[in-house]
Each structure stands twice: as C-alpha cells, then as structure tokens.
Amino acid sequence: MLEIRNxxxxxxxxxxxxxxxxxxxxxxxxxxxxxxxxxxSTLARVIAGSEDYEVTGGEVLFxxxxxxxxxxxxxxxxxxxxxFQYPVEIPGVGNTYFLRxxxxxxxxxxxxxxxxxxxFLELAREKARLVELPEELMKRSVNVGFxxxxxxxxxxxxxxxxxxxxxxxxxxxxGLDIDALRVVASGVNKLxxxxxxxxxxxxxxxxxxxxxxxxxxxxxxxxxxxxxxKDLAEHLEEVGYAWVDGELKAAQAAQA
Amino acid sequence: xxxxxxxxxxxxxxxxxxxxxxxxEADKAPPGLNEEIIAFISHKKGEPxxxxxxxxxxxxxxxxxxEPKWPKVQYEPVDYQKISYYSAPKKKGDGPQSLDEVDxxxxxxxxxxxxxLNEQKILxxxxxxxxxxxxxxxxTTFKDKxxxxxxIFCSFSEAVKEHPELVRQYLGSVVPPTDNYFxxxxxxxxxxxxFVFVPKxxxxxxxxxxxxxxxxxxxxxxxxxxxxxxxxxxxSYLEGCTAPMRDENQLHAAVVELVALExxxxxxxxxxxxxxGDEEGRGGIFNFVxxxxxxxxxxxxISWTQVETGSAxxxxxxxxxxxxxxxxxxxxxxxxxxxxxxxxxxTKMIHIGKDTRSNIxxxxxxxxxxxxxxxxxxxxxxxxxxxxxxxxxxxxxIGNRCGAHTFPYIDVRNDTGRVEHEATTTKIGxxxxxYLQTRGLSEEDAVSMIVNGFCREVLAELPMEFAVxxxxxxxxxxEGSVG
Ligand SMILES: Nc1ncnc2c1ncn2[C@@H]1O[C@H](COP(=O)(O)OP(=O)(O)OP(=O)(O)O)[C@@H](O)[C@H]1O
Ligand SMILES: [Mg+2]
Numbered sequence: 001m002l003e004i005r006n007x008x009x010x011x012x013x014x015x016x017x018x019x020x021x022x023x024x025x026x027x028x029x030x031x032x033x034x035x036x037x038x039x040x041s042t043l044a045r046v047i048a049g050s051e052d053y054e055v056t057g058g059e060v061l062f063x064x065x066x067x068x069x070x071x072x073x074x075x076x077x078x079x080x081x082x083x084f085q086y087p088v089e090i091p092g093v094g095n096t097y098f099l100r101x102x103x104x105x106x107x108x109x110x111x112x113x114x115x116x117x118x119x120f121l122e123l124a125r126e127k128a129r130l131v132e133l134p135e136e137l138m139k140r141s142v143n144v145g146f147x148x149x150x151x152x153x154x155x156x157x158x159x160x161x162x163x164x165x166x167x168x169x170x171x172x173x174x175g176l177d178i179d180a181l182r183v184v185a186s187g188v189n190k191l192x193x194x195x196x197x198x199x200x201x202x203x204x205x206x207x208x209x210x211x212x213x214x215x216x217x218x219x220x221x222x223x224x225x226x227x228x229x230k231d232l233a234e235h236l237e238e239v240g241y242a243w244v245d246g247e248l249k250a251a252q253a254a255q256a
Numbered sequence: 257x258x259x260x261x262x263x264x265x266x267x268x269x270x271x272x273x274x275x276x277x278x279x280x281e282a283d284k285a286p287p288g289l290n291e292e293i294i295a296f297i298s299h300k301k302g303e304p305x306x307x308x309x310x311x312x313x314x315x316x317x318x319x320x321x322x323e324p325k326w327p328k329v330q331y332e333p334v335d336y337q338k339i340s341y342y343s344a345p346k347k348k349g350d351g352p353q354s355l356d357e358v359d360x361x362x363x364x365x366x367x368x369x370x371x372x373l374n375e376q377k378i379l380x381x382x383x384x385x386x387x388x389x390x391x392x393x394x395x396t397t398f399k400d401k402x403x404x405x406x407x408i409f410c411s412f413s414e415a416v417k418e419h420p421e422l423v424r425q426y427l428g429s430v431v432p433p434t435d436n437y438f439x440x441x442x443x444x445x446x447x448x449x450x451f452v453f454v455p456k457x458x459x460x461x462x463x464x465x466x467x468x469x470x471x472x473x474x475x476x477x478x479x480x481x482x483x484x485x486x487x488x489x490x491x492s493y494l495e496g497c498t499a500p501m502r503d504e505n506q507l508h509a510a511v512v513e514l515v516a517l518e519x520x521x522x523x524x525x526x527x528x529x530x531x532x533g534d535e536e537g538r539g540g541i542f543n544f545v546x547x548x549x550x551x552x553x554x555x556x557x558i559s560w561t562q563v564e565t566g567s568a569x570x571x572x573x574x575x576x577x578x579x580x581x582x583x584x585x586x587x588x589x590x591x592x593x594x595x596x597x598x599x600x601x602x603t604k605m606i607h608i609g610k611d612t613r614s615n616i617x618x619x620x621x622x623x624x625x626x627x628x629x630x631x632x633x634x635x636x637x638x639x640x641x642x643x644x645x646x647x648x649x650x651x652x653x654i655g656n657r658c659g660a661h662t663f664p665y666i667d668v669r670n671d672t673g674r675v676e677h678e679a680t681t682t683k684i685g686x687x688x689x690x691y692l693q694t695r696g697l698s699e700e701d702a703v704s705m706i707v708n709g710f711c712r713e714v715l716a717e718l719p720m721e722f723a724v725x726x727x728x729x730x731x732x733x734x735e736g737s738v739g
Contacts, residue, residue, distance in 0.1 A: 048694045052686070072693035073702075081694070088691040092709025101705070102695035109696070141709065158695060 001026045001197045002166050007058035009046045016042045018222040019058065024166070029192060030199045031208055031233060034219035035241045040201045041085050043219070044170045048082040049075045062166065077109035081164030083155035085171045090142040095154070096124060098142050099161055106162055127160040131187040148175035156187050168199040173207040185210030205237040218244050285342035291315065294444055297342045301413055301447070304420060314433035314443030321437045329598050331542060331569055334507050341445040341478070407460050408453040412480050415451035422453055426484055430513040430550045430577070438509040439546040442478045446511070449480035454489035463719050464493045479510040485520035487553065492523040494722060510545045518553025518580065525718055527726055529566035535595045540568025547574035551583030559586040560603065561717040563726045565733040568597060573631065575604035578612035585614040588714040592733045593626030593658070602632035602663075607643035607673070616647040619711045622658035623734055629661040636673035643670065649679040652710050654703070654734065704731025
C-alpha cells in the first residue's frame with residue numbers, strides 16, 4: 001500500500017532523512033521506534049505532505065502512485081492520515097463543525113454524498129464511543145483547552161470518523177494515562193482492517209502490548225536501521241538504542 | 257446630459273433664487289459643487305425650504321474645513337469639483353452593457369457566493385434594479401404589516417415628504433452637519449438613504465432591510481440613514497450586502513444616525529463589501545462613513561456589528577453616546593484587508609450617564625500588503641459614575657507584508673470609571689493550516705475556517721442569515737493570501 005524508496009528530506013538546509021526505505025502492505029500494522037531527534041516525526045510529516053520539508057530525493061508511493069507532488073489535503077482525501085504528536089489548537093472552530101467539513105471533503109472525493117448535520121452527529125457519536133471521547137469535547141473548539149491526553153484521543157476520534165486507508169500515529173501513546181492508553185489502543189485495533197494499514201510511532205513497548213504490530217522498525221539518524229517482528233520491540237526496551245547503534249557501527253566497520 | 261450642463265451653467269450666471277429649477281429635466285447634475293448644485297439637488301427631490309437651508313449651512317461650513325489626514329491611510333486627493341452630486345436612479349444603458357464587460361474576478365466571486373444571474377447583473381451594474389427585480393410586491397406586503405404596527409420604514413426622500421416633522425426633529429441631532437469634513441459634505445449633498453421610526457413600545461417584528469437590500473443599492477454615494485427607536489421600542493437593521501458591489505463613484509461618504517429613547521434598543525448590522533479594486537488597489541472605493549448613535553434615554557441600548565471586507569480604503573468609527581443612565585453601547589467588528597486595502601476603523605464610546613456600560617470587540621485580519629488599524633476612544637465624562645468599558649482588540653496577520661495597528665485612546669474623568677483593554681496579535685499558523693489540510697480541507701478552506709474561528713464572537717452577533725453569508729465572504733476575501 002505504502003512504499004517509501006530512498007527518501008531524503010531536509011528542513012532549512014539540514015538533511016534529516018538520509019535515504020529511508022519502508023514498505024507497508026494492506027492489512028498490516030507497523031511500529032517505528034527510535035531515539036529522540038532521529039526523524040520519526042519528520043517521516044510522518046513528510047508522508048502527510050508538510051511543506052516545511054524539502055524532499056531532495058526518493059519517492060513515496062501510495063497504491064503505486066508517487067504522492068510527493070500532492071498537497072497535504074489531496075493526500076488526506078485519498079486516504080492518508082497522520083495523528084499529530086502535538087495536535088494544534090484552533091480557537092473558535094467547533095470540533096464537530098470542523099470534522100464534518102473534513103469528512104464531507106473526503107466523502108466528496110470518494111464520490112459519496114455529503115452528510116447532513118444530523119447524519120454526521122449520529123456517526124460522530126458512534127465513533128466517539130469507540131475512543132470514549134466525552135461528548136462535551138466534541139462541542140468545544142478544536143483542541144482548545146484539551147488536556148494532553150484528550151488531544152491524543154481526539155486524534156484517534158478523527159481517524160475513526162475519516163476512515164483513512166493509511167494512518168501514521170505519531171506518539172499517540174505519550175501523555176495518555178494507563179486507562180486511556182488501553183482505550184485508545186482498543187480504538188485503533190477496531191480500526192484495523194484488511195484494506196487498511198497503520199504505522200505507530202512510539203517510544204514504549206507498552207503500547208505494542210495493546211496494539212500488536214506485524215513489523216517493528218528501528219529508525220536511527222534518518223534511516224531504518226533494523227526491522228523485525230514484535231520481539232524486536234521487547235528486546236529494544238531491555239537493551240536500548242545503544243545496542244542498535246553498536247550493531248550498526250560494527251556492520252559499517254565490516255563493510256569498510 | 258450636455259443640455260443639463262449647459263442649463264446649469266447658464267443658471268449659475270443668473271442671480272440665484274429658490275424654486276428656479278423645478279422644471280429642469282436633467283437626470284444628472286454636471287460635475288462640480290456649489291450652492292446652485294445643492295439647490296438643484298434639493299429641488300429635484302422636492303424638498304422643503306428648511307432642508308435646503310440646512311444643506312446650504314452644511315456646505316458653507318464644509319468650505320471652511322480641511323480634509324482630515326491619517327497616518328495609516330494614504331490615497332490620491334479627491335477632486336470634489338469633478339464629482340457629479342446628483343443622478344436620477346440608474347437606467348439601463350449607464351453601466352456595462354453585459355456581464356461580458358465585467359471584471360471576470362468579480363463574476364467568479366458572485367458564482368462562489370451562489371448569487372443568481374439576475375442579481376449578479378444588478379450588482380455589477382449591468383441592469384437597473386427595476387428591470388429585473390420585481391421585489392416591489394414583496395416590499396409592499398411587508399410595508400403594510402409594518403404600517404399596521406406604526407413602524408415607518410422608507411427611503412429618506414419619502415420620509416422627507418411623508419414625515420417631515422420627524423425628519424426635522426432628528427436629522428443632524430446625532431451627527432451635526434458640522435461634525436467632520438465628510439459628514440458636512442454628506443449633509444450638503446446627500447441624495448437618499450433609509451429612514452426608520454419605531455414608535456413607543458413596539459418591537460419591530462422583522463430584521464429590516466433583509467427583503468430590501470438589493471433595492472437599496474442605488475441610493476448613491478452620499479447616503480443618509482436615520483433610525484429612531486422610541487421608548488421601549490426595538491429594531492434590528494441590516495445594511496449592505498455580501499456580494500461585492502461595483503460603483504463608478506469612487507468616494508462614498510455616508511452618514512448614519514441612530515436615536516434610542518428610554519429603554520429603546522437599536523441593533524445595527526453592516527456587511528460592507530464594496531469593490532476593493534484590483535490587486536494593486538486600482539479602481540477601489542473610498543468608504544468614509546460617519547456612524548453614530550445616541551442612547552438618549554435611560555436603559556437604552558445601541559449595538560453596532562460590522563463585517564468590513566471591501567473598499568480600497570475604509571474609514572469609519574461607529575460610535576455611541578451613552579447619555580441615558582444605565583445605557584449600553586456595543587461595537588463588534590471584523591475588518592479584513594487584503595492586497596493593497598487600507599482600513600482604519602474602530603469606535604468611540606462616550607460615557608455621560610451613570611452606570612453606563614460599553615463593550616468593544618474588534619477583530620482585524622490583514623493579508624497581502626494591506627494595512628489594518630483599530631482606532632478607538634473610550635471617554636468617561638465627569639458625571640458618568642460607575643461607567644464600565646471592556647475592550648478586546650485582536651489582530652491576525654496572514655503573511656509578513658501586511659500591517660496591523662491598534663490605537664486605543666482612553667480618557668477617564670471620573671474616578672469610579674473602570675476601563676479595561678486587552679489586545680492580541682497573532683500570525684495565522686502554518687501549523688494550523690497544515691493540521692486542517694491533513695484532515696482533507698483545502699488550503700483556502702483551512703484559512704477561511706481559521707479566520708472564521710478567530711471572528712466567531714463577532715459573527716455570533718449577526719442575524720443568522722447574514723452570519724452564514726458573512727462566513728463565506730471572509731473566506732473569499734482572503735483567497736490567494738497564503739502560500
Ligand atoms: N527547523 C529545523 N531546523 C533544523 N533542524 C530541525 C528543524 N526542525 C526539526 N529539526 C531537527 O530534525 C530532527 C528530527 O526531528 P523529529 O521531530 O523528526 O524527531 P523525532 O524522531 O520525532 O523525535 P522525538 O522522539 O523527540 O519526537 C531533530 O534533530 C530536530 O532538531
Ligand atoms: Mg517526534
């Protein structure tokens with residue numbers, strides 16, 4: 001479904017992604033782990049279409065088509081979604097209003113009828129239950145005054161409403177209390193499907209006990225340096241990134 | 257027209273005498289401003305002598321005045337002798353002959369606002385109102401209903417004829433003809449406008465002007481509006497139109513006067529979208545308006561709500577004189593400037609009565625190379641015990657070539673007065689736009705949504721139907737301002 005080949009991306013002249021490769025197939029859940037500053041959010045934002053970054057090489061193929069030339073909103077309407085590490089506040093814009101506009105934009109692209117206010121509300125209520133988002137939050141302005149955890153929940157709520165085919169969740173687990181983590185994870189699990197793919201970016205093995213990944217990647221210094229199954233995550237948690245680093249250096253030394 | 261020019265010139269040479277012009281059939285006064293022209297206008301309109309005298313006094317005062325200058329507004333000087341101060345209601349053939357001759361950008365906007373073709377033609381000046389728009393019957397139905405309740409709602413000219421005593425009592429009582437340069441000019445040469453009178457204890461059952469707003473368009477560049485709410489009366493009045501309007505007249509200098517007697521309430525909402533000119537500001541309208549209301553009686557209330565998106569230059573400060581005890585003045589404003597537009601707008605709240613309150617919420621949005629200033633005065637007079645004012649002034653910048661400025665003047669002469677002022681300036685966030693885009697909204701929709709959110713408190717004050725249109729309008733006004 002998503003294939004990234006040799007992706008290079010820079011921000012303000014600094015290269016952050018140095019030739020990254022990643023393939024995610026329909027129906028799969030992948031986890032990406034990696035030290036702070038290694039480029040995980042950068043990857044997520046480049047996939048989503050942020051213009052802060054300049055892509056200097058490589059491709060991002062979605063269903064075989066290079067999407068790098070598309071605007072963020074076009075990508076979203078085709079079914080790409082990112083849950084933000086730091087969701088943005090938008091004062092004065094009602095959460096429900098915003099999401100209905102967004103869903104209708106997406107539905108239009110898919111050739112579906114727009115939903116009326118009433119139809120949307122029914123759908124939204126159902127999806128809100130999925131992540132146990134209090135209805136009161138739906139009425140407030142987008143993310144304004146939400147607690148850290150509420151913001152994260154709101155991201156998954158949006159994902160549930162928009163039903164994207166490919167989602168990348170950037171540290172959705174950080175800031176969630178233990179109960180919230182379980183709720184959000186079970187929400188995400190309900191959104192798994194044969195025609196959907198999900199990538200979760202996380203620092204913690206804990207999330208992966210709830211959302212069990214098919215593949216785990218380690219991202220260090222702008223590259224995927226190791227790929228394995230869920231056991232890799234457990235191992236990492238025990239030994240830390242120094243281990244990957246050491247292995248990497250050894251491999252590089254052997255190559256030279 | 258040439259005949260008229262000639263006639264006027266000939267007449268001008270003769271000794272000036274009232275009642276001289278009654279049988280002149282000209283549709284348009286020749287360019288220029290002098291006492292004869294004013295007399296011509298007055299006679300064309302069949303006005304009583306006192307009104308002509310009133311106009312002439314204003315004119316003579318205007319001659320002694322100097323055009324004001326503001327640091328934040330720049331424009332080529334207006335040549336007042338080149339303007340024609342009277343033209344009969346427009347007939348077919350004056351403006352462009354078909355929509356093909358109209359700025360395609362304007363047509364695009366009409367389409368986006370979903371304005372029917374017939375109305376587009378009116379707005380663009382291709383046809384005269386009466387040529388296509390049979391709203392007369394609609395208007396009369398409502399007028400009959402209003403009449404039953406004793407509400408007078410008619411054109412200013414009609415009011416002069418039908419209710420001269422009311423006009424005479426209130427005209428100039430809030431904005432004296434000598435008030436400022438443009439008000440003096442307006443007083444001398446105004447041609448038409450609206451008149452509203454709501455008698456004691458009557459609550460006007462509908463938003464005035466909703467059904468009439470297309471019809472009101474040709475009232476000309478010097479519009480005069482007078483609204484009176486008697487004891488305990490209530491009226492909500494809507495002015496303007498969301499569709500951008502073209503006009504050959506570059507200078508617009510309207511005067512609006514509101515009078516609220518004891519427990520009377522007037523809510524005045526404006527959506528102003530005059531042609532702002534092209535991207536360089538060429539051909540845009542100068543909008544120099546004097547709007548003022550007086551809360552004359554105790555417990556009265558006047559509320560101004562405005563959404564300003566048009567004009568090359570906007571200069572207006574809807575104000576409230578809070579004379580009655582416990583009277584309330586409100587000002588809610590959204591001013592959007594893009595490209596080369598300049599807006600200098602704000603309000604004046606003059607507290608005279610005891611326990612008077614005023615509330616100011618101003619939202620300025622600047623994009624392109626525009627300049628947007630809030631200029632406000634809160635004055636608490638000696639006798640205004642326990643006066644309260646709260647002012648909130650928020651500016652939003654889109655891009656980095658535009659300017660936002662805030663000039664709050666506060667003058668408190670009574671120790672018990674409490675005046676609070678809060679101001680913020682924000683840049684529209686790239687991250688906010690990106691966030692909305694990743695949910696499927698186009699960049700333009702994202703900007704529009706963020707801006708509408710920013711203005712929400714003000715838009716909430718608009719009557720429902722207007723609010724929806726105003727929201728669309730904000731988005732359209734800012735198109736192309738990001739990225
Ligand atoms: N504007 C910028 N100019 C220069 N470097 C930047 C800029 N923005 C981000 N970076 C750098 O890019 C690198 C990757 O950042 P990114 O946010 O992708 O890391 P991350 O893997 O998500 O980290 P974390 O685990 O802390 O969320 C960091 O070193 C960061 O400092
Ligand atoms: Mg990150």
